[in-house]
Amino acid sequence: MKNLSNKKVLFIICGGISAYKSLEIIRLLKKNNAEIKTILTKSAKEFVTPLSITSLSQGKVYDDLFNLENETEMDHITLSRWADLIIVAPITANTIAKLSQGSSEDLASTVILASNKQIFLAPAMNVRMWEHQSTQDNLKKLKNYGYKVIGPVIGDMACGEYGEGKMSNPTDIYHEIYNFLSKQTKNRKIKALVTAGPTKEFIDPVRYITNKSSGKQGYELAKSLSKRGFETTLISGPSNLKIIDEKINLIKVETADEMLKATQKSLPTDVAIFSAAVADFKIDRQNQDKIKKQQDLTIKLEKNIDILNYVSNHNSMRPKLVIGFAAETNDLIKNAKIKLSSKNCDWIIANDVSKKDRGFDSDYNEVTIFYKDSKNKDEKLSFKKKSKISEEIVDRITAQIN
Ligand code: PMT
Numbered sequence: 001m002k003n004l005s006n007k008k009v010l011f012i013i014c015g016g017i018s019a020y021k022s023l024e025i026i027r028l029l030k031k032n033n034a035e036i037k038t039i040l041t042k043s044a045k046e047f048v049t050p051l052s053i054t055s056l057s058q059g060k061v062y063d064d065l066f067n068l069e070n071e072t073e074m075d076h077i078t079l080s081r082w083a084d085l086i087i088v089a090p091i092t093a094n095t096i097a098k099l100s101q102g103s104s105e106d107l108a109s110t111v112i113l114a115s116n117k118q119i120f121l122a123p124a125m126n127v128r129m130w131e132h133q134s135t136q137d138n139l140k141k142l143k144n145y146g147y148k149v150i151g152p153v154i155g156d157m158a159c160g161e162y163g164e165g166k167m168s169n170p171t172d173i174y175h176e177i178y179n180f181l182s183k184q185t186k187n188r189k190i191k192a193l194v195t196a197g198p199t200k201e202f203i204d205p206v207r208y209i210t211n212k213s214s215g216k217q218g219y220e221l222a223k224s225l226s227k228r229g230f231e232t233t234l235i236s237g238p239s240n241l242k243i244i245d246e247k248i249n250l251i252k253v254e255t256a257d258e259m260l261k262a263t264q265k266s267l268p269t270d271v272a273i274f275s276a277a278v279a280d281f282k283i284d285r286q287n288q289d290k291i292k293k294q295q296d297l298t299i300k301l302e303k304n305i306d307i308l309n310y311v312s313n314h315n316s317m318r319p320k321l322v323i324g325f326a327a328e329t330n331d332l333i334k335n336a337k338i339k340l341s342s343k344n345c346d347w348i349i350a351n352d353v354s355k356k357d358r359g360f361d362s363d364y365n366e367v368t369i370f371y372k373d374s375k376n377k378d379e380k381l382s383f384k385k386k387s388k389i390s391e392e393i394v395d396r397i398t399a400q401i402n
Contacts (some may be wrong), residue, residue, distance in 0.1 A: 003032050003033070003178070003182060004029065004032040004033050004034035004178070004181055004182075005033040006035075007033075007034045007035065007084050007085075007181045007184075007185075008034070008035045008036075008037075008082055008083050008084045008085075009029055009034050009035070009036050009037075009083065009084065009085055009086075009087060009177065009181075010036075010037050010038075010039065010079065010080070010082070010083035010085070010086045010087075010111070010117075011025075011026060011029075011036055011037070011038045011039070011057070011087055011089070012038070012039045012041070012086065012087065012088040012089075012091075012108045012111075012112070013038065013039070013040050013041070013044040013047075013048060013053075013088075013089065013090070014041045014043065014044050014088065014090055014091050014092045014094075014095045014108070015041055015042070015043025015044045015045075015046055015047055015092060016043075016044075016047065016090040016092055016124050016125070016167075017047065017124075017158040018090045018124040018158075018166070018167040019044055019047035019048045019090060020047060020048060021089075021090075021167055021170050022048070022089050022090065022170070023048065023052060023053070023056055024170035024171075024174075025087075025089060025170045025173050025174050025177075026038070026053065026056050026057050027056050028170070028171070028174040029057075029174065029177070030056060030057055030058065032178070034181070035059060036057040036058075036059040037057075037059045037060050037061075037062065037079065037082070037083075038050075038053050038057060038059065038060070038061045038062070039061075039062045039063065039079075039107055039108045039111065040053070040061060040062075040063045041063075041095065041106060041108050042063070042106065043092075045063065050063065062079070062107055063107065064107060076107060076110045076111050076114060077114050079111050080111045080112070080114045080115035080116075080117065081115075081116075081117075081246075083115070083117050084117065084181060084184060085117055085118050085119075085120065085177060085180060085181060085184075086111070086112065086115055086117055086118070086119045086120070087119075087120045087121075087122065087173070087177055088108070088112070088119070088120070088121050088122065089120075089121075089122035089124075089150075089167065089173055090122055090123065090124035090167045091121045091122060091123050091124070092123075092124070092125060093123075093125045093129045093130070093132070093135050095108070095109070096121070096123065096135060096138050096139060096142065097134070097135075097138050099112060099113075099138075099142055099147075100137075100138035100139075100141045100142055116223065116227065116244055116245050117227060118146075118148065118180060118227050118228075119146075119147045119148070120147070120148045120149075120150055120173075120176065120177060120180075121142065121147055121148070121149050121150070122149075122150045122151055122152075122167050122168055122173050123139075123149065123151060123152050123165075123167070124151075124152055124165065124166065124167035125152075125165050126157060126159050126161060126165055127157065127161050127162070127163030127164055127165040128161075129165065130152060130163075130164055130165040131163075131164070143388070144384055144385050144387075144388050145385065145387060145388070146224075146385075146387050146388055146391045148176070148180075150168050150172070150173050150176050151166075151167060151168030151172075151173075152164055152165050152166050152167055152168060153166050153167075153168050153169070154166065183228065183229070183398055183402065184228055184229035185229065186229070186402055187228050187229035187230045187398065187401075187402075188229045188230075188231065189231075190229075190230050190231065190270045190271065190401060191230070191231045191232075191233070191268070191269040191270050191271070192222075192225045192230040192231065192232045192233070192269060192270065192271040192272070192273070192397075193232075193233045193235065193263065193266050193267075193269040193271070193272045193273070193319070194218050194221050194222045194225070194232065194233070194234050194235070194272075194273045194275060195218060195235045195236075195237075195259060195263065195273070195274050195275060195276035195278070195307065196213075196215040196217070196218020196219055196221075196222070196234060196235070196236045196237065196239065196275050196276050197213050197214070197215030197218060197236045197237035197238060197239040197276055197277070198210045198211045198212070198213040198215075198237045198238060198239075198276070198277050198279070199237045199238075199253070199254065199255055199256045199258075199259055199276070199277075199278050199279045199304075200237070200238055200254045200255060200279075201255060201256065201279045201281065201282040201283055201304075202255070202283065202286050203283050203286065203287065203291070203299060204286065204287040204288075204289065204290050204291045205287075205288070205289070205290060206290055207290075207291070209279060209281075209283075210238070210279070211277050211279065211360070212277075212360040212361050213237070213239075213276070213277035213360055213361070214239060214240075214241070214360070214361040215236055215237065215239030215241050216241065216361070216362070216363060216386050217275050217325075217365060217386050217389070217390070218234065218236065218273075218275035218276060219234065219236070219239070219241050219243060220386045220387045220389070220390040221273055221275060221390045221393065221394070222234040222243070222245075222248050223243070223245055223248070223387070223390070224387070224390040224391050224393070224394040225271075225394055225397075226245050226247050226248050227245075228394055228398060230271070230394075231247075231249075232247070232248050232249065233248075233249040233250075233251065233266045233269070234248050234249070234250050234251070235251045235253060235259055235262045235263055235266065235276070236250060236251070236252055236253070236276075237253060237254065237259060237276055237277075237278075238252075238254055251266070255282065256278045256279050256282060256304040256305070256307070257282070257304070257305075259276060259278060259307060260304075260305055260307050260310065263307050263310075263311060264310075267311070267314070267317040267319075268317040268319070269319050270319055270320050270321065270401060271319055271320065271321045271323070271397055271401060272311055272319040272321070272322050272323065273323045273325075273393075274307065274308040274311075274322075274323065274324045274325060275325045275349075276307075277327060277360070278304065278306075278307060279304060280303065280304060281301035281302065281303060281304060282301065282302060282303075282304050283299060283300075283301060283302075284299075284300035284301060284302045285300070306343070308322070308324045308343050308345065309342075309343050309344070312324075312343055312344040312345055313344055320401065321346050321347070321397065321400060321401060322344070322345050322346050322347075323345060323346065323347045323348070323349060323393075323397075324339060324340070324343050324345040324347075324348045324349070325348070325349050325350070325351065326339045326340075326348050326349070326350040326351070327351060327353045327359065327360075328350055328351070328352060328353065328354075329352070329353055329354040330354070332350050332352055332368070333350070333368070333370075333378075335350075336348050336350035336368070336370050337370055340370050340372060341372075345372065346371070346372050346373070347369055347370065347371050347372070348369075348370045349367045349368070349369050349370075349393065350367060350368050350369075350370065351365055351366065351367045352366065357383075358383060362386075363385055363386055364383060364384065364385055364386065365383075365384075365386050365389050366380075366381065366382060366383040366384075366389075367380075367381050367389060367393075368380045368381070369381070369393070369396070379396075381393070
């Protein structure tokens with residue numbers, strides 16, 4: 001079967017005795033028609049040769065950040081964008097430490113730092129290096145950033161010791177890559193929409209009502225969906241965030257009315273996630289001119305249309321999966337469940353927004369997913385980066401939609 005046609009794998013090999021096993025993973029990928037480019041770190045060249053890799057992969061091997069010939073043909077940014085997936089096998093304790101620090105001192109670490117693709121790591125090292133607290137702390141950090149770690153496994157080591165630290169079996173690593181890439185292909189045909197950020201409701205041309213939403217949670221969700229192959233539209237209220245994934249269709253809006261129109265235009269989709277903190281009210285009659293100073297001022301507000309409600313009750317164009325968010329400061333479970341049914345969502349993702357270290361304008365969150373289908377139990381995703389929370393939500397979306 002040639003199932004990985006059109007799939008592009010960037011294979012990074014670090015220095016270690018198990019580097020030779022990576023050749024088998026490359027062989028399996030090539031057998032399934034994946035396109036492969038390889039980066040060898042300086043020490044990897046002590047264990048495998050560029051010639052052996054090119055012969056197997058029939059793809060280019062890169063090794064030096066400052067190689068001008070390569071940079072003119074494909075610079076490090078283009079190389080990281082080119083890939084559908086990046087695998088580092090084996091990865092050493094040293095490279096794990098470098099990545100956890102955001103270092104970019106060689107081609108491998110620079111490409112990884114510049115990447116917005118899924119990165120898999122297959123560690124291999126001595127058992128004591130693996131068990132060392134610093135290695136475990138560094139890995140925890142990388143997992144929190146969304147890296148997927150395969151292995152290591154327990155066994156006899158080249159150094160004569162026995163324990164955990166052996167690189168996983170090449171076939172197992174290949175299967176993990178294969179599963180990810182084939183799900184990505186299935187998801188390609190699936191359209192997803194995400195709303196994010198605050199809205200601004202104008203009082204006059206220079207004054208408005210808004211809220212503390214930064215857009216971070218919604219942008220991370222859009223990035224995770226796109227990384228998994230979903231055809232993703234992100235409708236964003238005012239936010240300073242930048243999106244570097246050119247595959248995401250970004251639509252910028254300011255007001256709730258504009259967000260509603262953009263959402264209507266983007267339908268139909270298969271999945272819709274409403275993470276935006278849409279203003280519940282707008283100004284009854286917006287002043288065309290700047291309001292002059294006066295003794296007192298009364299502003300009348302009128303209700304904005306609930307975008308989530310509109311979409312989830314749209315008979316002909318209701319997405320298969322409608323996911324709302326609930327921002328709560330008290331009675332989280334009770335209020336979230338009320339929103340789940342009153343807004344006719346399939347899932348509602350509740351977050352406590354009373355704490356400073358999570359929720360609005362933070363890189364972190366802690367959420368509980370409530371499902372309409374009573375067969376599914378509520379699930380708590382513990383306190384972690386919004387990027388990781390998003391990965392875990394998209395894991396569940398992928399499982400449900402496929
Ligand atoms: O943007 P960040 O700084 O990263 O913060 C993330 C977040 C805290 C804003 C996000 O995680 C979140 O909780 N978003 C929902 C905020 C909200 O408005 O919650 P709500 O409980 O008031 O609304 C319930 C649901 O209805 C939400 O899915 C909301 O998008 C939707 N809604 C509300 C009003 C409206 N007019 N239209 C809507 O679609």
